[in-house]
Amino acid sequence: MSGPRFDELIHPATRLSIMSLLAAADWADFAFVRDHLRLSDSALSKQLATLEEAGYVAIERPLSERRRRVRARLTPLGRERFQGHVAALRALIAGGPLTTA
């Protein structure tokens, strides 16, 4: 379990929601994330690209039922940073000390 570590990259609401969905899953289909967060394809692609660039998310393209799917999963680094960020939010509420990623 990570210590409290506020992460500015994760904190914006949309990216936090994406990270939260992926944190509860081994992987999630692009359409699942898009539909649950009510984002457009381009908006989600942009956010995923940012998270992928940071090394927090991995994008996979398995061939399933003769059509390309796009799946996203948290990387170990992304999971660690997400847990640290959630711990930081809890520490903020509790009035504890914080560090920044």
Next chain:
Amino acid sequence: MSYPNEAEARLALADVEQARQRVIDRIGMPWWYWWGLAGCWVGLGVLNDAGVAAWLLTAATLVVGAVHASVSQRLLGGRQQTGEVRVRRDVAGRRSALLVIAFLVSLVALTILAALALDADGAGHPATGASILVAVVIVLGGPQVMAAIRADAARRAVA
């Protein structure tokens, strides 16, 4: 840098929990699994009462068992109801698959007990009767088992 205030942190955490709950809501097994299992159960019961050769009944049971093992390998525990998302094991609960297995084992016991009771009562087709009873339990009870797993996952998320 400026950190969010307490109210903003609470809102962010609420968003985190809401997203987790959306994934938890996907824990389940497809309807066709329960209906298929119920159908096979009745089929085996009917075969048993029809007086078919022992080897045929054994072969049918083995085929059903093999197909079930192959299908349930992916589905058991409800982590991947569809191709949209696979719920993490620690979110679904490490015991979710065991709970489903325990449910299936109890169905076998219920079938035997019901068939013995029907036979003792003089029913003409005890295995068929018992399997129909258990098929109803499968179709109605299976989704309830998954609902219990979802509720348990949600409780652990909040805790």
